[in-house]
Amino acid sequence: MTKSGRPAKRAVDAGDKSNEATHALEAVATSASEDKSNEAAHSPEGSVRDAHGIAGKVSASGNTKSAWQAIGSIVIGATHLRNNKPCQDALFLRTEKDFAIACVADGHGSSSCPYSDEGAKAAVRVADAVLEEMLPNLHDHKDILLPKTIEIAWKDEIRRLHAEAGREPPPDGRAFPYILYGTTLLAAVAARDFIFALQIGDGNMLMVDKRGVRPVLAVAENVGEDTESLCLDDAWRFVRTQIIPRSVRSPAMFLLTTDGYSNSFADSAGFFKAGTDFFNIWREDGLDVIAENLQDWLRKSSDKGSGDDIAMGVMTWQ
Amino acid sequence: MNERNLPGGEMSSRILDFFWIADCSGSMNGEKIQTLNYAIRQTIPDMRKEADANPNASIMVRAVKFSDGAAWHAPTATAIEDFNWTDLTAGGVTSMGAALELVAGELKQFPTDTKRLPPVLVLLTDGQPTDDFRKGLDELLATPWGKKAVRIAIAIGKDVDLAVLEQFSGNAELVLEAKNPQLLVKFIKWASTVVKNVSAPSVGDSGSGVIDVNTIPVALDDDDEIW
Numbered sequence: 001m002t003k004s005g006r007p008a009k010r011a012v013d014a015g016d017k018s019n020e021a022t023h024a025l026e027a028v029a030t031s032a033s034e035d036k037s038n039e040a041a042h043s044p045e046g047s048v049r050d051a052h053g054i055a056g057k058v059s060a061s062g063n064t065k066s067a068w069q070a071i072g073s074i075v076i077g078a079t080h081l082r083n084n085k086p087c088q089d090a091l092f093l094r095t096e097k098d099f100a101i102a103c104v105a106d107g108h109g110s111s112s113c114p115y116s117d118e119g120a121k122a123a124v125r126v127a128d129a130v131l132e133e134m135l136p137n138l139h140d141h142k143d144i145l146l147p148k149t150i151e152i153a154w155k156d157e158i159r160r161l162h163a164e165a166g167r168e169p170p171p172d173g174r175a176f177p178y179i180l181y182g183t184t185l186l187a188a189v190a191a192r193d194f195i196f197a198l199q200i201g202d203g204n205m206l207m208v209d210k211r212g213v214r215p216v217l218a219v220a221e222n223v224g225e226d227t228e229s230l231c232l233d234d235a236w237r238f239v240r241t242q243i244i245p246r247s248v249r250s251p252a253m254f255l256l257t258t259d260g261y262s263n264s265f266a267d268s269a270g271f272f273k274a275g276t277d278f279f280n281i282w283r284e285d286g287l288d289v290i291a292e293n294l295q296d297w298l299r300k301s302s303d304k305g306s307g308d309d310i311a312m313g314v315m316t317w318q
Numbered sequence: 319m320n321e322r323n324l325p326g327g328e329m330s331s332r333i334l335d336f337f338w339i340a341d342c343s344g345s346m347n348g349e350k351i352q353t354l355n356y357a358i359r360q361t362i363p364d365m366r367k368e369a370d371a372n373p374n375a376s377i378m379v380r381a382v383k384f385s386d387g388a389a390w391h392a393p394t395a396t397a398i399e400d401f402n403w404t405d406l407t408a409g410g411v412t413s414m415g416a417a418l419e420l421v422a423g424e425l426k427q428f429p430t431d432t433k434r435l436p437p438v439l440v441l442l443t444d445g446q447p448t449d450d451f452r453k454g455l456d457e458l459l460a461t462p463w464g465k466k467a468v469r470i471a472i473a474i475g476k477d478v479d480l481a482v483l484e485q486f487s488g489n490a491e492l493v494l495e496a497k498n499p500q501l502l503v504k505f506i507k508w509a510s511t512v513v514k515n516v517s518a519p520s521v522g523d524s525g526s527g528v529i530d531v532n533t534i535p536v537a538l539d540d541d542d543e544i545w
Contacts, residue, residue, distance in 0.1 A: 079374050111530075202432055227432075263332060263433045270327020277325035293322050304329040306433075307374025 068100035068190045069287055072313040073294040077260060079307035085109065088117045089258050089311035090183075092124035099135060102313030103127045103187040106203060106258040108229065112179055118161055119154075119181030123230055126153045127187035131196070135189060138196045138243065147198065147239035150185070154230050182231035186256045188216075190315055195254060198241045201227040202259040206275040207244065209252040213275035216254065217242050246317070253279045256313040261298070264305020278314065287316055331374045334435040334513055335395065335428075336365075338381040339417050340406055341443035341474070347408040350444055350474050350545065353499040355405040360503065361510035365398045368513055375435060377513055380424065384417035385410030414447035414482075415454030422457040422464055430462045435516050437467040440509045441486055444474035444545070451482055468516060468529060470509045472496055475545030491531045498544040504535040 076087035088107030094100060103124035107116025130150050131138075138146070158181045163169070170176050184201025197205055197216045205216040217240045228238035255275055265271040281290055298310045338358060342351065369377050379401045381392040391406065421439065428434060458464040471483035471493045483493045494509075496502035515529055 077374075079372065082371070259432050264329050265326055266328040266330040268431075270329070274326025281322065281325070289322065297322075297324055300324055301326075301329060302374075304331075305374065306332055307372070 067192070067318050068095055068315055069318075070095050070100045070102050070313060070315045071287060071291045071294065072102065072104075072311070073298055074311040075295060075298045075302055075309065077307050077309040078303045080109075080309060086117050087309045088120055088183075089260070089309035090117075090120035090124045091311040091313060092128050093313055094128060098192055099132075100190045100315055101128050101131055101187070102254070102256050102315050103185065104203065104256050104258050104311040104313055105186070106184045106201065106227075106260070106309070106311070108182040108184075108227070113182040113231075115161075115181045116183055119158060119183040119231070122157045122161060122181070123154055123183045123185040124187070126150060126157055127185055127198075129153070131187060131189040135191060138189065138191070139194070144236060147200075147236035147241070150198070150239070151230060151234075151236045154185075178231035179229075180231075182229045184227055184258070185230055186258075188254055188256060188313075188315065190254070190317060193246050195244045195246070195315075195317075196241070197244070197254075198239055200235060200239045201229050204255070204257050204259065204262050204271070206255045206272070207252060208255070208275045208279040209250055213272050213279070216244070251283065252317045253282055254315045254317075256315075258309065258311045260306045260308030260310040261301060261312060263308060264301040264310075282316055287314075290314060331376045332433055332435050334375045334377050334516055335437040336377055336379045336398075336510075336513060337421055337424075337437060337439045338379070338391075339421060339439060339441045340381065340383050340391065341412060341414070341445065342383045342385040342406050342408045342410070343412040343443075343445055343448075344385070344409050345412075345445050345477070346474070349499060350502075351406055351408045353502050354442060354474070354506070355403065357503040357506035359403045361507055362398070362401060362403065364507070365401075365510050365513065368511070369398050372514075375513070382417045382420050384413045387413050388416035388420045390420070411448040412443065412445045413449045414441075414443060415449040415451040417441075418451070418454030418458045418486075422454070422461050425458070425461040425463040425467070428463050434463070437463055438509075438512055438516060439464075439467050439469045440506075441469070441471045441483070442474060442506070443471070443478060443483070445477055446479040447482060452485075455485060468492075468512055470494070470512070472502065472505045472509065474502055476543075491534070492529065494534060495537070496545070497537065498542050501535070501537055508533065508535055 070093045072091050072093050074087065074089055074091045080087060088109040090105045092103040105120035105123040107113065107120035109116055127150060130146065130153055134146055134149065155178060158178055159176060184203055186199045186203045186205055188195055188197040188205065199205060199217045206213055207216050229235065232238065255278060262271045278290060294312065298312060302308060302310050340354060365377060377398040378395040379392065379398055380390070380395055382388055383391040383406055385408070391404070392401070425437065469487045469492065471487045473480060473483055473493060473495045476497065480493060484490050487493050494505040496505050512529055
């Protein structure tokens, strides 16, 4: 599903180490060479390693003429580090001239989902490709075509990955065990006139502007760790979508996070305050400051809070 | 780097609620209740170690006793670091349904967010309910967290109604038959260790789905059948 020749787009996961980090740096360098006019101001780029040697911070300021900027970071959970588990979250960011895309995914990580880290990475790649392809028709967010297309594309990709890895196919007549790769997905595409958001499973998407902070999508009514998933039959039925017209031309920020972040706060008020704090830092000090600190903030949040992996994408709209 | 304060409000670890639900009926008198008291007390250091090893989960312990009715033995949720076991004494009948109603009432208060981990309920009994068990179980399973909980039943001796315990646990593999004091100690200790497993997400499973039943202690053929 990955397309070549798009220098400003990259998928990052905290479990991959040197190769992903190098790739991210190269990708940023390439994009900067395409538009050198304003890179410093708009490209807080680079990939760094946290205290555990895990790559994370990334920006996607590939086209500095875009009204949108996208940055993000991903950290492996404190509990995962203690138990030698891989990071099961994934992050994908892209900024183009006319649109930006941010996707995060949270592989379930339970014993019945041993390849959920791969499932999460596949989910963000697939979401990017499908959102770009369907961007011209996204105005009608009630359309079920997009959720269905994402489900089908993810399941196609999972079967391909499964075969490529030489894993045992299901016995004749048995359904493919997508649960092995189970994952959530949050994705947003920001276009000239609107932002389109979709979500399946847990995690949070916040919109923040001068009027305050609010969830973009309704919260699924699940208990505890139960979550809806791309691996379910007819997963498209559980996909929630929202479209927000760009009617108010004031700066806005969108935060996409896996649930490891919100679960790190003592209560929801603390989580919403984070949205307001991010917005204020951006407006007062710029996105660079967030980009510089984001991985450290997520690392500390996981350590002090949920212990879970955290992936966060931040999109800003000037 | 221009370092900043952490965005957002106060942070906290996730909460894992652990309930001991103990039969104190007259038939428990003697070695059974003594062994139960001994074994639960023995679990405390290990649970504290587990809490130390996982600072991202706070283990909160409660205890319910039942005989002629049901009551909180440890009345408030207590962090395992501060939890101490006060010995139970036996006498009366087996109001198991009332005990489950008491637990259900507590679980109803829990918010259904993703912050909380599935509760662990450990029911210990040597007999058959003398009250409306079904009503208590229905109330428990009607709560979102009761349905989601890891529910383990430990049958003490051979006079237990195992069908009742299977209804409670929802999984026959989580009904453990302790036919002597040594097994009772092992089972209680094992039940306390499931806190390690209750942190992985699940899709469509009950909380019990995260438990590795292969780790349950096995009764040996030459184990004495004392009870």
